[in-house]
Amino acid sequence: MRTTRRNFLKTVAAAVGGAALVKGAVEKTTNQAVAEEANLTFTPQHLDYYPPFDKWNDWKEPSGDYWKKHGGALRNGVKLINYMIVPTVCSNCEAACGLTAWVDKDEMVVRKFMGNPFHTGSRGRNCAKGYAALSQMYDPDRIPFPLKRAPGSKRGEGKWVRTTWDEALKTIGERMREVIKKAKNGDEYAKKMIMYHVGRPNYNGFQPRVVWTWGGDYHNSHTNFCSSGGRLGSITWSGDDRTSPDFANSRLIFLSSSHAADAGHYFQQHAGYIADARAKGAKLVVMDPRLSNSAGMADLWLPTWPGTEAAIFLAMASRLLQEDKYNRKFVERWFNWKTLMKDKDYLNYLKKEGIISKVPEGETFDDFISVLKEIYAPYTFEWAAEETKVPIDRLEKLYEMILWAGDRITSYFWRAQAAGNRGGWMSAGRTGNFLLALTGSIGGVGGTGWHHWHALGVGNNGGASTLKDKPKPVDAWSELLWPPEWPIAAYELSIILPHLLSDDEWRKKWEKRGLKIPDKVEVWFGRMYNPVWTNPDGFRWIETLTDENKFGLTIHMSPTWSETSWYVDYILPVGLAGERHDNQTAETKPERWTAFRQPVLRVALKKMGWKPENPARATLEAHKKVGLGEVWEDDEFWINLAWAIDPDGSLGIRQYWESKKNPGQPVTVEEWYNACFSTIPGLKKICEKMGITPYEYMRDRGAWTEETNVYNVMEREVPYDPVKKAIKVKGKWIPLSECDIDENGAVFLKHHNAKKYHSERHILAVKKDGKFLKGFHTPTGHLEYYSKTLVEFGWPEYAIPIYPRTDDQRKKWIHILSHVHHSYMNEENAFVLNPIFRLVYNIHTRSVNAKWLMEISQNHNPVWIHESDAKRLGIKRGEPVKLRVIDTLTGIETGYFVGMAMPTQAIRPGVVACSHHQGRWRVRDFVKVEGFDQGLGVMTFGSTRVNIERDGNTWKMRTVEGTIPREVKAKHHEKWLKWPYPEFNEDIKEVWWKATTGVWQNAVFPPNPDPLSGMQCWHKKVLIEKGGPDDKIGDVVVNTDATFKVYQAWRDKLTRPAPGPNGLRRPKWMPRPWYPHTDSAYRMPGTAGHSSHEE
Amino acid sequence: MENIIEMTQARINMYGFLSRLLIEEVDPFTLNKIKENEDLLELFPNTKEWEDFWEKDTMKLVEEDLNVDFTTIFILNVYPYESVFVNDEGHINPTITNPTLIFYREHGYSIDLNKTRALSPDHIGVELEFMMNLVQEELNALAREDENEVKRLREIQKKFLEEHIGNWTVPYLLAVKDIAETPFYYDVADATLEFLMSDLEYLYNLEEQPA
Amino acid sequence: MRLGFLVDLSRCMGCMACAVSCKAENNVPLHSWRLRVKYIDQGEFPDTKRHFVPLRCNHCENAPCERICPVSALHYLPNGIVNVDHDRCIGCASCMMACPYNAIYLDPLTNSADKCTYCAHRIEVGMMPACVVACPTHANIFGDLDDPESEISKYLQEHRDVMVRKPELNTKPKHFYVRGSTVALDPLASERPEGYTLFTEVKFLDHIGGH
Known part of the structure; x- marks a missing residue:
């Protein structure tokens, strides 16, 4: 029965009140809602890489996290975060790429780091490590306050108490004061008994001036296990320690390294320029015994036997000379051939050695060329192919490319073979730059310039803000830093510091000759430096660091735990990329740019109106205020330390750190850096026009480019x-x-x-x-x-670029023959171990605390071995494999380690590789600290827990446990402290890797300082065996007596000690870095030549 | 001419009532209301004859029969969304490109889906509620004798019926009648279909007549 | 507007900046990936080569995931992005099964499905996706496919070797690759020998946490 419409309505009319039943889903749109959405749109007009600068103080952007959880703009899933964007600089390698910290103004946390569009070097881009800075800042295992070794406990026992920055300043300041007073009273030893030992600088200036103002010879560095080999090769050519290639305009990028995709100097910046060049048609050739990522994408891979690369450089040079295809104009203008042609003594020497057949009569350029032709005639392609074990057709291809590229060839000599091999300085920079220079590829567009042309570091230059600007030149020379055996070393012989301290025989020998060498370091600062783990012979470091007769007071300036932290007296947490002030520059292109690293939360707070109680401690106060922790920064610490060492100014140190604007107060970092940046003329001018101070300019933009197109x-x-x-x-x-x-x-x-x-x-x-x-x-x-x-x-x-070709020359010129040359590999199972390649998203010490970096490094950093070698030795994938380390100079076996084998095609036969970025260890999972009610995690998702046993000089280490996924909660009761940042670390319980990878191979390596450059020669000869039933992956066994003997042999059998002419400890034109010395300091006492001529 | 105010009010009630019944499972309160009201029961001829409707406990009726039927019809079988019927592949289109949503927006309305369990603004229950809103506005306009506004609103209602709710619902509600296992939802579908058709006719008639 | 992605494989150097920047931008938990960079070694010594391939959601025009989602948690935005709504997701994982590219994962902390959204939240304020901003070699190109002047359109016009993943499945991906080789995109193009590729081992060990 159908109801009619009218019936419908009547029946329903008043009865139900249907209107009240509806859900209320339909609503009239109001103006308010529309206005709110006004800036959000699904179809933006254009997409930018960065927000406009004028909005950086107040940029609103939807939270990605909220969006995904609530469906985004269509479904009410928009939460806008109020950002202040503060520029800073990354601290995960030396490239100094620009970063911006996106500070959530409401929560005062950094939500993310992105790049800095003002930074012309990094161009607003970054690598994985830059973005991972966030995971380092909010690392649940970072150290939230200063720690001190528990009184009464031994070093390495693992008993810690919480302390304060004030206590640390007082104790350290007093101890240093004692030593410096003695030094100022003329005690020669005291001038050498403090040591500032830097690992990762991340600055250009400031710390060096800090050490300089202490008055003694106190500055050490890590350089000699890093780049000494690379540097000497370049210094001997141009006086500059490294090249600065114009990759972007290059035609041939000829690397004996991995700068297209791997290398740390200067990683993503260089990689980007190389990519640009290749897009324009440039060619990439890579020399590497291993297929690095760069080699993997190269147009030509030359899988050279390690240390023989000089053969290729010289073979190419030779043919260019024989065919008269070298760049005559450039060579005639800029080689010092006149000196050679006039030096008849030397030419006769060459004749005596059989390198040339006769001394030419004339001294013209053509005479020079005929000498060169003769010297290099025997360096044929056939010989080079045999020496390097590279197929000869590849050498021919390379030569074609060299001709085609003209004067636009680029290269970079830093680590790679310069860091791996004895004589690396020769086989990399000395012969490599020779090839570049012969083609005229030095200095011009698309060619290879020099680092000092492009670097612009002003961190030392803030003296206008302090009562006194520059201290006097240091009148001391510490043999612990620069032992006489290595007069032309590039940088300090830091790898043998513990050995020199323990070597009484060596000290006595030199004391007899009038030198004064201490046997103790009274106060030692390790700064962002982990020598126990990163240096060779790490157990020796443990032995010496724990000896209170060798190291008086040890301080580790580091944000995290490390193997070294475990054995020191004080751990002072100083900050990372967004937590500190530095000025940093890098020569990454033919431009002069400089950048400013800042503690971003402090800067944001100040911009929002906050005023610190003590302006000289603002960073510490700011970090406490936002709950990051009692995390400070180096710069403010050093300034305050100067006042702790010299409170009344009587030592003459305080005045260098006293504010000119407010005498009686420490200088503030703003005052200091304003003075520094004011010394840059272009920047100063712009700021005058804009009506702001240089400090403000850099604070807001983070980077400045002073000059572009810097060539020749x-x-x-x-x-x-x-x-x-x-x-x-x-x-x-x-x-x-x-x-x-x-x-x-x-x-x-x-x-x-x-x-x-x-x-x-x-x-x-x-x-x-x-x-x-x-x-x-x-x-x-x-x-x-x-x-x-x-x-x-x-x-x-070795005064000219040369390389041994015959057995006889190999014996005579052993100093430039790689210690892992194939002539040393006589056993069936002898290999070269290459331990110095990078995992592109790791660094040595700080990546272990970055969850995102650890996650992508889970590859069981194995021992890569060529499939044919593995087959031959019966080694299968994943099996334990034992590598016994043999020193080829002495034949001494220093120990072994057990890794996991991984057969591959990506390496040359005869060479194995295992990266030095992994193999971190801890002895305890969590540390209870007196004065705090929550345990501190020790590298829990990036290291393995180990058992260490010592039996006299034999050390054994075995892996016991892997990573610890866990629920991160704040169990302590300090309401102000956000550590361990549970909100950021919700996913630590998702840590899915069982153990980290790699083995602590460094411990088995003896110190092998190159006789000329002082470089630690990292490659090792190893004998490889299948792991036995008792061998476990991760095992390390070392005899520190054996390693000591190796160091002594390399010192005594290979070096030629100072003095040079006029008693010089070192050539004057190869100055020591960091601070100037007096002339007399440069000369050995008791020799002719001590004069009063001061600079 | 019958009282236009009353008529309009009745329309509002009807749209609201039907919207409620279709947007969600029925609740015992509403069900009891129907049971107790003779006039309302007129809309549910088959339900009136249904034994369980009178004999079973209301709560149990809802849980065991009506909810099950609701789920069977509207969640599992015939999705009550316009876009499912209108586009080729039978997708629900909850995005901003949904023509119904565009219609709402153009006329100054937005949908807060959080108030319902509907996945998309073109759920039949929401469309009914929308009509109700339009008619409510018409009533307001009538009350203040705003002839132009009344005319405008009726235009929109007509358009919406023609393009949307009077369109796809025909085959849709027929399908519902087909699937419904309880007389209750059979009746709901039938009543809705009839009402919508007659409402459109009503609006046409109004047009022809002088106001 | 149709937003699309293009990777110039001749530029990618496998640095993983994109993968880590994505984690930071979208708070992607450990063990889950919106974006992975695959390393592929090819050839025998000394002719070995290495390829790098960033892999992310293709935001298909014919997306099987969007189609299969029973609750429209996966839905299209007006700019062509396939977006995700955790609130709606019921964790049925149909989308994970439907996606032929393994682009979808189940977030262990919320038990909802998730995937790359081309940083839709950043698009709202006119910002590029995080991975595009990060890439050191400018291998990641992003923009409007409907705009012939955009960088991505120009790339597509100028290159003949444009590839997509699994084109035969007719998902119509809006994510393109140029200047790569089939080894990079086609899992069947090469045989995996006894040896091992660098850094591609993603072992799902005893799963910890979540479900």
Whole structure:
């Protein structure tokens, strides 16, 4: 029965009140709702990489986390975060890429790090490590406050108490005061008994001045296990320790490294420029015994036998010379060939050695060329192919590319083979730069420039803000840093610090000759430096660091636990990328740029109106205020330490850190860096126009580019006044009457017989075509094909780029023959171990605390071995494999480690590889600290727990447990403290990797300091065996007596100690880094040549 | 001419009532209301004859029969969404491109889906509620004698019926009648279908007549 | 507007900046991946080569995941992005089964499905996805496929070797690759020898946490 419409309505009319039944889903849109959504749109007009600068203080962006949880804009899933974007600089390698910290203004946490579009080097881009900085900042295992070894406990026992920054400052300050007082009263030993030992600097200036103001020779570094080999090769050519390639415009990128995709100097910046070049048609050639990522994508891979790369450089050079295809114009203009042709003594020496058949009569350039042709004639492709074990057709291909590329060839010599092999300085920079220079690829567009042309670091230059600017030159020379056996080492011999401290025989020998060498370091600062783990012979480091007779007071400045932290007296948590002030620059392209690292939360707070109680401790206060922890920064700490060492100023240290604006107060970091940045002329000018201070400019933008297109700096003119007859160098007018000029036109100060001794020369300029040009910072002002300095220091064999070809030469020239040369590999199971390659998203010490980096590194960092080798030895994938480390100089076996084998095609036969970025260990999972009611986790998701046993000089380590996934909760009762940041670390319980990977191979390596550069020669000869029934992956066994003997042999059998001419400990034109020394400090006591000539 | 105010109010009630019945399972309160009201029962001829309707406990009726039927019909078999019927692949389209949503927006309405369990704004219950809102506005306009507004609103209602709710619901509700296992939902579908058709006719008639 | 993605495989160097920036931007928990970079070693020494391939959701125009989702937790945005709504997701994992690219994972902390959203939340304010901002070699190109002047459109116009993953499945991906080789995208293009590829071992060990 159908009801009619009317019936419908009547029946329903009043009865039900249907309107009230509805759900109320339909609503009229109001203006408010629309306005709120006004800035959000699904279809933006354009997509930008970064928000506009004028919105950086107040940028609203939807939270990605909230969006995904609630469906996004269509479903009410939008929560806008109020950001303040604060620029800073990454601290995970030395590339100094720009970062921005996106600070959530409501919660005062950093939500993410992205890049900095103002930074012309990094171009707003970053690598995985840059983005992972967030996971380091909120790492649940980071140390939230200063720690001190429990009184009464032994070093390494693992008993810690919580302490305060004030207590640390007081204790350290007093201890240092004692030593410095003695030093100022003339105690020679005291001038060498404090040590600041830096691992990862991440700064250009500041810390070096800090150490300088203490007055003694106190500055050590990690460089000699890093880049000494790379540096010496370049220093001997141009006086500059590294090249600065113009990758982006290059035609041929010829790497004996892995800069296209792996290497740390300067990783993503260089990789980006190389990618740009290749998009324009450039070719990439990579020399590497292992298929690095760079080699994997290269146009040509030369799988060279480690240490033989010089053969390829010289073979290429040789053919260019024989075919007269070298760049004649450049070579004639900028090689110091005149010096060689005039030096008849040396030419006769070459003849005696059979390198040339006769001494030419003339001294023309063509005579020079015919000498070169003769020297390098035997370096044929056939010979090179045999020496390097690279198929000869690849060498032919390379040569074609070299010809095609003209003067646009780029390369970079830093680590890789320079860090792996004895003589690496020769097989990398010395012969590599030779090839570059022969083609004229030095300095121009698409070629290879030099680092000092492009770096712009001003961190030391803030003296205008303090009562006193520059201290006097240091009048001491610490043999613990620069032992006499390595006069031309690039940087300190830090790898043998514990050995030198323990080597009484060595000390007594030199004391007899008048040197004063302490046997103890009274106060030692390790800064972002983990020598126990990263150095060779780590157990020796443990032995010595724990000895209170060798190290008085030890302090580790580090945000996290590490193997070294375990054995020191104080652990002081200083911050990471977004937690500290630094000025940093890097020569990543032909531009001069500089960047500013900042504690972003402090900066945000201040911008929002916060005022610190103590302006000299603002960073510490800020970090406490936002609950990050009692985390401080280096700069403010050092300033306050200067006041703790010298409270009344009587030691003369305080004045360097006292504010000129507010005398009686420590200088603030803002004052300091404002003064530093004011020394940059372009920046200063812009700021004057804009009406802001240079500090404010850098605070808001994070980076500044002073000059672009910086090429051929050697051709730049030096101001010359014909009336005064003087040239202007570094702001001073120097009359030519005080100078000599040599056959090349090099202008140098007359003193100490500099005309005769290249080692004494201070180059001011180079006279060419009637003008004064900058030239190169070498004794001859030119690129030194021939380095007379090396002759003066007793190394005539290596004064020119050379490489041994015959068995006889291999014996004579053992110093430049790789210690893992194939002639040493006589056993069936002998291999070269390459331990120095990178996992591209790791660093040595700090990546273990970054959950995102650990996650992508879970590859069971195995021992990579070629499939044919594995088959031959019966080794299968995943099996334990034992590597016994043999020193080829002495034949001594120092120990072994057990890794996991992984057969592959991505490595050359005869070589195995295992990265040094993994193999971290801890002895305890959690540490209870007195004064705090929650245990501190020790690298719980990045390391393995081990058992260490010691039996006399034999150390054994075995892995016991892996990673610890856990629920991260704040169990402590300190309401202000957000550590361990449970909100950020909800997923730590999802840690899915059972153990980290790799083995602590470094411990088995003895120190092998290269006899000239001092570089730790990292590659090792190993004998490989299948693991036995008792061998477990992760086992390490070392005999520190054996490692000691190896160090002694490398020192005594290979080095040629100072003094050079005039008692010089070192050539004057290869100055020591960090701070200036007096002239007398440069000379050994008891030798002729101590003079009163000061600089 | 019958009282237009009353008529409009009745329409509001009807739309609201039907919206409620279709958007969610029925609740005992509403069910009791129906049971007790003779006039309402007129809308449910078959349900009136249904034994269980009178004999079973209301709660149990709801839980064991009506909810099951609701789920069977509307959740598992015939999705009560316009977009399912309108596009080729039978997708529910909850996005901003949904024509019904566009219609709402164009006329100044937004949908807060959080108030219902509907997945999309073109659920039949929401469309009915929308009609109710339009008619409510018409009533307001009538009360203040705003002729133009009344006309405008009726235009929109007509358009919506023609393009949306009077369109796809025909085959839809027929399908529901087919699947319904309880007389209750059979009646609901039938009543809705009839009402919508007659409402459109009503609006056409109004147009032809002078106001 | 149709937002699409393109990777220039000749530029990618396997640094994983994109994968980590995604984790940071979207708070992706450990053990879950919206974006992975696959390493593939090819050839025998000394002719060995290595390829890198970033893999992420393709935001297919014909997305099987969006189609299969019973509750429309996966839905299209007006700009072509396939978006995810945890609130609606019932964790049935049909989408994970439906997606041929393994782009969807179950978030262990919320037990909902999740995947790359082309940083839809950043698009709302006119910002590029995080992985595009991060990439050091500018291998990640992103933009409007409907705009012929956009960088991605130009790339597509200028390259003949445009590839997508599993084109035969007709999902119509909006994620393209150029200047790569079939070894990179086609899992069947090469045989995996006894040896091992660098860093591709993703072992699902005893799963900890979640479900």
